[in-house]
Amino acid sequence: MSARVLVGxxxxxxxxVKIRVKPDHTGVVTDGVKHSMNPFCEIAVxxxxxxxEKKLVKEVVAVSCGPQQVQETIRTALAMGADRGIxxxxxxxxxxxxxxxxxxxxxxxxxxxxxxxxxxxxKQAIDDDCNQTGQMTAALLDWPQGTFASEVNIExxxxxVVREVDGGLETIKIKLPAVVTADLRLNTPRYAxxxxxxxxxxxxxxxxxxxxxxxxxxxxxxxxxxxxxxQRQGGVKVETVNDLVRKLKEAGRI
Amino acid sequence: xxxFQRFARLPLKSTxxxxxxxxxxxxxxxxxxxxxxxxxxxxxxxxxHSRVMGASPGNPGAAPPRLPFSRVTREDLAFFRTLLPGRxxxxxxxxxxxxxxxxxxxxxxxxxxxxxxxxxxxxxxLRHCNERNLAVCPQGGNTGxxxxxxxxxxxxxxxxxxxxxxxxxxxxxxxxxxxxxxxLENLSNYLEERDFIMPLDLGAKGSCHIGGNVSTNAxxxxxxxxxxLRGTVLGLEVVLADGRILNCLATLRKDNTGYxxxxxxIGSEGTLGVITAVSILCPRKPKAVxxxxxxxxxxxxxxxxFQCCRGMLGEILSAFEFFDASCMSLLEKHLxxxxxxxxxxxxxxxxxxxSNATHDEEKLHKFLEExxxxxxxxxxxxxxxxxxxxxxxxxxxRVTEALTHEGYTYKYDISLPVEKIYDLVQDMRGHLGDMAxxxxxxxxVGDGNLHLNITSPSKxxxxxxxxxxxxxxxxxxxxxxxxxxxxxxxxxxxxxYYSKPSEAVALMGSIKAMLDPKGILNPYKTLPDNIH
Numbered sequence: 001m002s003a004r005v006l007v008g009x010x011x012x013x014x015x016x017v018k019i020r021v022k023p024d025h026t027g028v029v030t031d032g033v034k035h036s037m038n039p040f041c042e043i044a045v046x047x048x049x050x051x052x053e054k055k056l057v058k059e060v061v062a063v064s065c066g067p068q069q070v071q072e073t074i075r076t077a078l079a080m081g082a083d084r085g086i087x088x089x090x091x092x093x094x095x096x097x098x099x100x101x102x103x104x105x106x107x108x109x110x111x112x113x114x115x116x117x118x119x120x121x122x123k124q125a126i127d128d129d130c131n132q133t134g135q136m137t138a139a140l141l142d143w144p145q146g147t148f149a150s151e152v153n154i155e156x157x158x159x160x161v162v163r164e165v166d167g168g169l170e171t172i173k174i175k176l177p178a179v180v181t182a183d184l185r186l187n188t189p190r191y192a193x194x195x196x197x198x199x200x201x202x203x204x205x206x207x208x209x210x211x212x213x214x215x216x217x218x219x220x221x222x223x224x225x226x227x228x229x230x231q232r233q234g235g236v237k238v239e240t241v242n243d244l245v246r247k248l249k250e251a252g253r254i
Numbered sequence: 255x256x257x258f259q260r261f262a263r264l265p266l267k268s269t270x271x272x273x274x275x276x277x278x279x280x281x282x283x284x285x286x287x288x289x290x291x292x293x294x295x296x297x298x299x300x301x302x303h304s305r306v307m308g309a310s311p312g313n314p315g316a317a318p319p320r321l322p323f324s325r326v327t328r329e330d331l332a333f334f335r336t337l338l339p340g341r342x343x344x345x346x347x348x349x350x351x352x353x354x355x356x357x358x359x360x361x362x363x364x365x366x367x368x369x370x371x372x373x374x375x376x377x378x379x380l381r382h383c384n385e386r387n388l389a390v391c392p393q394g395g396n397t398g399x400x401x402x403x404x405x406x407x408x409x410x411x412x413x414x415x416x417x418x419x420x421x422x423x424x425x426x427x428x429x430x431x432x433x434x435x436x437x438l439e440n441l442s443n444y445l446e447e448r449d450f451i452m453p454l455d456l457g458a459k460g461s462c463h464i465g466g467n468v469s470t471n472a473x474x475x476x477x478x479x480x481x482x483l484r485g486t487v488l489g490l491e492v493v494l495a496d497g498r499i500l501n502c503l504a505t506l507r508k509d510n511t512g513y514x515x516x517x518x519x520i521g522s523e524g525t526l527g528v529i530t531a532v533s534i535l536c537p538r539k540p541k542a543v544x545x546x547x548x549x550x551x552x553x554x555x556x557x558x559x560f561q562c563c564r565g566m567l568g569e570i571l572s573a574f575e576f577f578d579a580s581c582m583s584l585l586e587k588h589l590x591x592x593x594x595x596x597x598x599x600x601x602x603x604x605x606x607x608x609s610n611a612t613h614d615e616e617k618l619h620k621f622l623e624e625x626x627x628x629x630x631x632x633x634x635x636x637x638x639x640x641x642x643x644x645x646x647x648x649x650x651x652r653v654t655e656a657l658t659h660e661g662y663t664y665k666y667d668i669s670l671p672v673e674k675i676y677d678l679v680q681d682m683r684g685h686l687g688d689m690a691x692x693x694x695x696x697x698x699v700g701d702g703n704l705h706l707n708i709t710s711p712s713k714x715x716x717x718x719x720x721x722x723x724x725x726x727x728x729x730x731x732x733x734x735x736x737x738x739x740x741x742x743x744x745x746x747x748x749x750x751y752y753s754k755p756s757e758a759v760a761l762m763g764s765i766k767a768m769l770d771p772k773g774i775l776n777p778y779k780t781l782p783d784n785i786h
Binding site: 014015016017032034036039188190191192193194195197198239 | 595623634641644
């Protein structure tokens with residue numbers, strides 16, 4: 001198959017880091033904080049590389065939108081097995097307000113330019129939890145979508161996708177070209193091994209600006225305030241049943 | 255009292271005396287020999303009370319007979335209950351977990367567990383116990399691996415679990431002062447919020463108490479970078495056997511005024527005093543932490559990788575650990591962990607910690623390129639994100655856990671010259687043949703410390719006899735230590751002579767007698783039954 005897969009990878013604050021709200025409540029602290037690839041994007045990259053290893057697709061292209069630092073994230077994708085990368089340069093104020101709508105416009109434009117047959121994205125990013133980019137990209141391209149995928153199989157020119165939905169699992173067949181978003185159980189991402197990390201240094205990352213793709217990255221949303229969730233109150237231990245009953249009465253629970 | 259005490263300290267089988275200290279036999283008089291025979295008869299009877307699992311008479315790791323301490327009376331309980339209301343535990347179900355060690359190889363039958371909250375309470379407890387001649391077993395997180403943290407008979411368990419307050423923290427000097435019952439992981443979390451870290455880290459961090467760490471002079475994964483507790487502990491508050499409170503809680507980096515008493519208590523395993531508070535120097539939290547996980551095809555290449563690492567990563571190196579292929583298969587089999595790289599005979603975990611991520615990554619990548627191109631390393635992976643770093647570390651940290659699923663584990667914590675470390679593992683494999691199910695090696699290779707573990711489906715006296723004293727003699731031949739960081743506790747107390755001369759042990763005995771004349775603090779531990 002001569003298919004080309006486009007994989008979107010997002011650079012987010014690392015999953016294990018404790019998030020702090022900025023003193024001016026306009027956002028969260030990102031300076032000096034450890035960032036890494038969004039876990040669902042890792043799963044997307046892994047799936048694309050697996051398809052390439054099964055010889056079902058020919059080329060895997062990793063894409064990321066943001067400032068200079070996102071190149072690290074693209075390099076990680078390359079170390080996992082992607083063939084080349086595209087860095088869409090968005091920085092400063094534009095980056096702060098970059099959201100799913102602008103990203104999906106960029107991905108749609110790139111898909112047309114690169115003649116991609118399949119786009120695999122993470123189902124959502126762990127910083128904004130939007131869960132919108134995949135769906136919007138499919139709509140802009142007028143392509144079918146298989147979201148929350150826990151299993152993906154290529155059968156001739158169609159894609160069989162098992163989706164994780166509220167009621168259980170739903171299996172659908174969609175025509176290629178299509179957009180797939182990866183859910184947690186799709187696969188377990190591989191560790192980038194040293195030989196591959198070395199090879200990745202030689203792979204190409206092309207630089208592109210949103211304007212070159214004809215995309216306007218201005219936002220129609222304005223963040224008014226960012227607050228921490230209310231602190232969780234500790235529980236209280238009591239010594240006897242009578243104490244328990246008394247405390248419940250005091251709290252107005254009984 | 256004197257003669258009774260003397261023969262009560264004698265080991266169980268008379269032949270044992272001769273095998274361990276040949277020169278002693280010439281000093282025995284007819285009276286002594288008669289006493290030995292008599293004591294063996296009495297001791298067989300008393301053996302019932304010492305439920306050391308897997309022990310048999312003649313096994314130097316087994317418990318000696320119970321010394322003539324008093325037994326807890328109603329009056330004692332009344333005293334404790336008045337002093338510690340609601341914190342004097344006598345319920346057998348609650349006592350059970352404190353009577354058994356983490357490895358489930360040693361069990362005592364204490365009937366009283368005390369949970370003081372303050373140093374003053376500890377002082378009153380010990381004063382009372384000293385007057386009444388009641389034995390006490392101090393207990394922290396009960397994660398020790400040599401049976402030192404649980405009672406042997408009915409010693410009163412003195413737990414630090416409620417002494418868990420941080421007293422002060424100075425964020426300019428990085429000096430933390432806290433009570434002895436603070437859990438290591440909690441202290442780490444407290445410090446991380448303030449941009450510092452604890453100078454030690456070990457697999458047991460979720461349960462171990464800092465007081466216990468200090469009493470055992472715990473080593474751990476960061477010793478390579480930050481040194482041992484003997485350097486990082488600045489002061490201690492200790493309660494002595496008779497209840498006197500020794501306040502040496504200095505928070506000074508430099509203080510040369512008289513003998514440094516705290517060094518006596520560090521590593522004394524609760525036998526010279528009960529540590530109630532610690533002041534410790536903490537390093538700044540590194541801004542950039544990276545972990546590399548590498549595979550080597552031979553131990554020689556592992557050592558050369560270590561040399562290269564020291565040269566190219568030197569000042570940012572914070573840990574260099576290894577484990578062998580047998581450990582990896584146990585991790586895969588019992589804990590379902592995945593090997594991130596291709597199968598190799600040896601695996602290395604390298605951690606770097608520095609103040610500048612870009613610089614450190616550059617140094618690390620240069621090092622990795624060097625070891626890959628020179629084929630010292632056959633495969634590897636790198637992690638810079640916290641989640642991946644935790645995943646790679648867990649491969650090394652959970653080996654101990656994986657081993658517990660294999661049945662009964664015989665654990666040896668040996669210090670050797672670095673080049674000899676794996677020779678011991680291979681030698682043991684050859685020596686034990688089919689008797690052992692697994693013979694694995696892992697540990698702090700950067701510190702010259704091997705954790706040799708041997709497993710069998712169940713406790714096997716024949717296997718134990720083949721391992722000991724062979725492993726100790728091997729260690730002694732290369733002038734190594736038979737217990738690098740785990741301490742002696744109950745299980746290894748009688749092997750001290752493999753690593754220390756008799757003059758040293760005799761002096762230790764004198765110090766013990768001076769600080770604890772009645773011997774109530776953690777009896778049957780650390781010092782050998784027979785000091786000569």
